[in-house]
Amino acid sequence: MTIDLILYASLPKFVPGSVAGIPITVQAPDQTTVGVVLSQAGIPDDMRLILLVNGLSATRDQELRENDRLAVFPTIAGG
Amino acid sequence: MEKMLRINMGADGGPKASSIPVGEYSGLAGRALTSALVSKEVPPLCHPLGAENKLVISPGMLSGSLAANSGRLSVGCKSPLTGGIKESNAGGMASQTLARLGYAAIVIEGKPSGDDLYTIFINKDGVNINVDNSLKGLGNYALVEKLKQQYSEKACYISIGPVGEMKLASASIACTDMECRPTRHAGRGGTGAVMGSKNVKAIILDDTGMGMRKPKDPDKFKEANKRWVDGLKKHPVTGEGLAAYGTNVLTNILNEAGGYPTHNFMWGRFENHTKISGETQAALETERGGNPTHGCHRGCVMRCSGIYMDKYGQYLTKQPEYETVWAHGGNCGIDDLDTIAMLDRLDDDYGIDTIEMGATIGVAMEAGLAKFGDGAAAINFVNQVGKGTDMGRILGSGAAVTGKVFGVERVPVVKGQSMPAYDPRAVHGIGVTYATSPMGADHTAGYAVGSNILGIGGKTDPLSPEGQIELSRNLQIATAAVDSTGMCLFIAFAVLDQPETFQALIDMINAFYGFNLTADDVAELGKSVLRNERAFNAAAGFTSAHDRLPGFFTRDALPPHNVKFKVTDAELDQVFNF
Numbered sequence A: 001m002t003i004d005l006i007l008y009a010s011l012p013k014f015v016p017g018s019v020a021g022i023p024i025t026v027q028a029p030d031q032t033t034v035g036v037v038l039s040q041a042g043i044p045d046d047m048r049l050i051l052l053v054n055g056l057s058a059t060r061d062q063e064l065r066e067n068d069r070l071a072v073f074p075t076i077a078g079g
Numbered sequence B: 001m002e003k004m005l006r007i008n009m010g011a012d013g014g015p016k017a018s019s020i021p022v023g024e025y026s027g028l029a030g031r032a033l034t035s036a037l038v039s040k041e042v043p044p045l046c047h048p049l050g051a052e053n054k055l056v057i058s059p060g061m062l063s064g065s066l067a068a069n070s071g072r073l074s075v076g077c078k079s080p081l082t083g084g085i086k087e088s089n090a091g092g093m094a095s096q097t098l099a100r101l102g103y104a105a106i107v108i109e110g111k112p113s114g115d116d117l118y119t120i121f122i123n124k125d126g127v128n129i130n131v132d133n134s135l136k137g138l139g140n141y142a143l144v145e146k147l148k149q150q151y152s153e154k155a156c157y158i159s160i161g162p163v164g165e166m167k168l169a170s171a172s173i174a175c176t177d178m179e180c181r182p183t184r185h186a187g188r189g190g191t192g193a194v195m196g197s198k199n200v201k202a203i204i205l206d207d208t209g210m211g212m213r214k215p216k217d218p219d220k221f222k223e224a225n226k227r228w229v230d231g232l233k234k235h236p237v238t239g240e241g242l243a244a245y246g247t248n249v250l251t252n253i254l255n256e257a258g259g260y261p262t263h264n265f266m267w268g269r270f271e272n273h274t275k276i277s278g279e280t281q282a283a284l285e286t287e288r289g290g291n292p293t294h295g296c297h298r299g300c301v302m303r304c305s306g307i308y309m310d311k312y313g314q315y316l317t318k319q320p321e322y323e324t325v326w327a328h329g330g331n332c333g334i335d336d337l338d339t340i341a342m343l344d345r346l347d348d349d350y351g352i353d354t355i356e357m358g359a360t361i362g363v364a365m366e367a368g369l370a371k372f373g374d375g376a377a378a379i380n381f382v383n384q385v386g387k388g389t390d391m392g393r394i395l396g397s398g399a400a401v402t403g404k405v406f407g408v409e410r411v412p413v414v415k416g417q418s419m420p421a422y423d424p425r426a427v428h429g430i431g432v433t434y435a436t437s438p439m440g441a442d443h444t445a446g447y448a449v450g451s452n453i454l455g456i457g458g459k460t461d462p463l464s465p466e467g468q469i470e471l472s473r474n475l476q477i478a479t480a481a482v483d484s485t486g487m488c489l490f491i492a493f494a495v496l497d498q499p500e501t502f503q504a505l506i507d508m509i510n511a512f513y514g515f516n517l518t519a520d521d522v523a524e525l526g527k528s529v530l531r532n533e534r535a536f537n538a539a540a541g542f543t544s545a546h547d548r549l550p551g552f553f554t555r556d557a558l559p560p561h562n563v564k565f566k567v568t569d570a571e572l573d574q575v576f577n578f
């Protein structure tokens, strides 16, 4: 299946050539979890992240589906 | 800070200042003091621009000390925008300077009978109040330039622009930053109009010859401050995130979460969000020789601010904050950072709240006065407000008035104050705060976005009403306390996640004052502030019917999640059940 992975803030530094906010197309076997996609992209497993799949809060063990949009942020805040 | 400066602008024979002991307000500072004084001394039914209203300017409990991030200022009054009580909070150098001068507050009362415009100069030797009509109509930038020649570059300036002089309800009060630029504003609620109604154009604070405020127990204080700074530095937000991208790092995440109000709260996502995001803004600032990492006052270790240069590499404005970038950006369909930065500069110069102005332009665009996305029209609107044309005076009166004048139903306000950059349908917790805060729609009053969207201070589902009442209640109580310490609210991100950092803050206050406060006492302080504010509003005519969001939030679904605001009225009425 195809997943759109979108990295924000400081995260593009882990994926050479990626740019904040620009989707990276990732091919993955069916039922791949968020965590597996992140590990394969080179994002440290122990990093505290904010994960959104199609705009909804997600966890690392959530299974992804075809054409899901996985947006990943480090811990950020403002206001 | 055992004295208070009372200035009666309407005294016989001209304005009169008296320095008096704080008396019954002893131990209070910041929002605790402004709200206690306003609720006790201002008649709730008075006209906000009348002689009976008082403008109270108070540094926080730890302001003027070595405590990191303790330089936030509280400005209180009856609000011309909401008709209720107001505490508007500002950064810049004013809080530290005023605290070092030894004042727990400046209280500006009464009203002069003529048209003369005044400046108030305060230093270690006392107070000088002067007529200076040459300042009439000056923008904050030109005003500070002029006053700097007369006084000192090292002084700190609290001032209003022409919009405050016109007494429009969106007028802000500017405070100068470390570079002596008028970039830090008590923005919300029209405090600038109250200062204008008292004919005060500027307050000049010069703390030359005054040292840092000294703690009762210097060793304990020093040790607690070290734990405090370590705690702020080790949290990913307060230690790194805010410094790298500023608050505008939120654009992308609110957009992803479908809670970024776009085209006057029509949609929850803005197509061109990456063009105006914090990441893009920080890169542009660096590229142009500006700076994405800058503190609004000395002693800030989080440094969420920055310096924004124009395309020729010349200083244009401080780094526009997330709320400003949203208000003038996505909310108006504008995707150009230079246009947004220019609007920020104009707002600061004319002395206008950027949130109210942006929300108002969104309403004006909805009314068809300009097309969404038309940056030149937005700049023209703000210039009209600054110049005081008839149209400008309508727009400068805020989103609610503008909506009425032009027949717009979708006006995102509570108690007459416009909502900031989070749609309550997709961020339910902040909707509860908007609805119930005594301040009107105010995100800082109980920042539920942290738990709803950012996973800070627990985790709640932003699309569900579940747990939101309790979340907003606890945050509103904590915020009222933090706003009384002089601490920048962003410390909350570390404090909510790290109990030991919260303890360091309490230890610092205790060491400074010789108190024995516990966490429960701090919560009780927050509750007492809210009780004062609610009592004032009730006496001013506010009922539970005012603790509601406009009807379209419960009626119209917000894309992309197609959600409505689902917290019931009965639940909203439970927020202040303490």
Ligand code: SF4
Residues within 6 Å of the ligand: B069, B091, B092, B242, B294, B295, B296, B297, B300, B301, B302, B303, B304, B305, B488, B489, B490
């Ligand atoms: S974090 Fe930002 S708003 Fe807070 S004190 Fe520092 S610069 Fe000012």
